Amino acid sequence: MELDDLYQDVILDHFRNPRCRGCLDKPDAAVRLVNPLCGDEIKLSIGVKDGVIHEVACDGHGCAISQASASMMSELLKGKTIKDARERLSLFRDVLEGKEVADIDAKLGDAAALEGVRNFAARIKCAILAWEAMEACLAQAEKVGPSA
Numbered sequence: 381m382e383l384d385d386l387y388q389d390v391i392l393d394h395f396r397n398p399r400c401r402g403c404l405d406k407p408d409a410a411v412r413l414v415n416p417l418c419g420d421e422i423k424l425s426i427g428v429k430d431g432v433i434h435e436v437a438c439d440g441h442g443c444a445i446s447q448a449s450a451s452m453m454s455e456l457l458k459g460k461t462i463k464d465a466r467e468r469l470s471l472f473r474d475v476l477e478g479k480e481v482a483d484i485d486a487k488l489g490d491a492a493a494l495e496g497v498r499n500f501a502a503r504i505k506c507a508i509l510a511w512e513a514m515e516a517c518l519a520q521a522e523k524v525g526p527s528a
């Protein structure tokens with residue numbers, strides 16, 4: 381597999397037209413993560429109500445993989461319960477670690493297109509950055525407790 385093969389249309393589309401772009405005014409959790417290896421930055425803010433991630437906003441800059449991944453993750457997890465989101469976050473990790481995961485299209489949506497990143501160790505951090513930001517946001521939201 382060549383590096384160019386990574387850049388499927390769906391990845392380029394998310395990179396050029398990122399979903400859930402922006403920042404929330406009053407987030408229940410907000411996290412900024414950077415990937416110094418590549419210079420990627422992800423700023424993620426979420427709104428949580430009754431155990432559901434009802435708002436997701438993502439801002440940042442960096443390589444196409446990191447920004448497309450952020451867009452895919454945001455779109456996938458918006459509207460999901462925290463429990464469901466955690467399952468998908470861990471599935472995405474499994475995929476990048478090279479584990480066999482059944483039905484990845486159904487479970488990961490457009491993010492399934494990032495499966496090929498597993499073949500490029502140097503880019504895995506780019507792909508996982510936004511998902512780590514979501515994990516950190518969920519931990520933060522749970523510490524604060526469910527919002528009324």
Ligand code: ZN
Pocket residue numbers: 415418419420442443444445446506
């Ligand atoms: Zn990157």
